[in-house]
Amino acid sequence: MPLNKPISSFAGQRVWIIGASSGIGAACAEAFIEEGAQIAISARRTELLNDIKSKYPNSSIEVQACDVSDPASIQTCYDTLIQRWGEIDLVLFVSGIYTPLRAEQFTLVKAKPIMDVNVMGPMATVATVLPKMLERGHGGIGIVSSVAGYSGLPKALAYGPSKAAMINFCETLFYDLQPKNINVYMINPGFVETPATAKNDFYMPGLISSAHAAQEILQGIKRGEFDIHFPKGFTRFLKFLRILPYPLYFYLVRKFVKI
Ligand SMILES: NC(=O)c1ccc[n+]([C@@H]2O[C@H](COP(=O)([O-])OP(=O)(O)OC[C@H]3O[C@@H](n4cnc5c(N)ncnc54)[C@H](OP(=O)(O)O)[C@@H]3O)[C@@H](O)[C@H]2O)c1
Known part of the structure; x- marks a missing residue:
């Protein structure tokens, strides 16, 4: 039994994808276009957004420059979209910064931009879109967090906590918004596999393509799932790890990650 209402078709649905200039967000943009959605794509690098738009000359695609670390920038995009579309059916927040960070390198200067984009970005977006969605009693909000938020993992001193915050944010939003x-x-x-993970110098178990990730997201939303996680072999193993007692959890993670 899905926790959200299933969606039979995205044809004509107005979908705003934030963080669509590369990686998972760009792949989501293409997947939603191919499903017939009317999409708006946002990020800072508009040249990359325009590359996506030019691949689909027969689709109506709005390109909106947006810096999610600046709430005013989110508001400006939103206002423009509402003027053009009237309403937004689904907001998909994909933007994120991934910087590996260990205790020896930890400073606020390094942590703050990650928090600004990964935590304050989705929160500012939700604060912007919610009043109208609540007024209409209709809409959808998707936030791309990460399995790195399930429980503490090595080298993720700011990224991990930012994603844990978004998992909790989604869970907490669900109570109020589902009714x-x-x-x-x-x-x-x-x-x-995206530009963000290209910098990883370690083996990435269960690595999938961004097109595969986009399909998992799109199909999960269609099925009405709240908890969209993939690839299942890897994510189920991590879900199991987080219920273990800490001594065993830390031992196993250290063993697998080899730190
Ligand atoms: N790749 C993975 O293995 C993986 C796993 C779990 C979760 N994720 C999450 O998936 C999301 C996408 O990651 P990705 O791997 O596809 O990385 P990516 O290719 O580096 O894409 C990151 C996206 O975030 C946008 N972004 C960054 N800072 C921004 C800002 N200040 N304002 C607006 N947009 C901004 C970028 O656009 P501009 O630079 O053009 O602004 C880009 O579109 C992130 O939230 C990431 O944490 C990724």
Whole structure:
């Protein structure tokens, strides 16, 4: 029994994808276009967004420059979209910064931009879109978090906590929004091949392509899932690890990650 209302078709649905200039967000943009959605794509690098738009000359695609670390920038995009579309059916927040960080390198200067984009970005977006969705009693909000938020993992001193915050944010939003007919999608990918993971110098178990990740997200939303996680072999193993007692959890993670 899905926790959200299933969606039979995205044809004509107005979908705003934030963080669509590369990786998972760009792949989601293409997947939603191919499903017939009317999409708006946002990020800072508009040249990359325009590359996506030019691949689909027969689709109506809005390109909106947006810096999610600046709430005013989110508001400006939103206002423009509402003027053009009237309403937004689904907001998919994909933007994120991934910087490996260990205790020896930990400083606030390094942590703050990660928190600004990964935590304050989705919160500012939700604060912007919610009033109208609540007024209409209709809409959907998807936030791409990460399995790195399930429990503490090595080298993720700011990224991990930012994603843990978004898992909790989605869970908490769900209580209030489900009775109001607003769908909430908590999206936790494992390793996905993107420019962000290209810098990883370690073996990434269960690595999938960004096109595969986009299909998991799109199909999960269609099925009405709240907890969209993939690839299942890897994410189920991590879900199991987090119920273990800490001595065993730390021992196993150290053993697998070899730190
Ligand atoms: N790849 C993985 O293995 C993996 C696993 C779990 C979760 N995730 C999550 O998936 C999401 C996408 O990651 P990715 O791997 O696809 O990385 P990516 O290719 O580096 O894409 C990151 C996206 O975030 C946008 N972004 C960054 N800072 C921004 C800002 N200040 N304002 C607006 N947009 C901003 C980028 O756009 P601009 O630079 O053009 O602004 C880009 O579109 C992230 O939230 C990441 O944490 C990824």
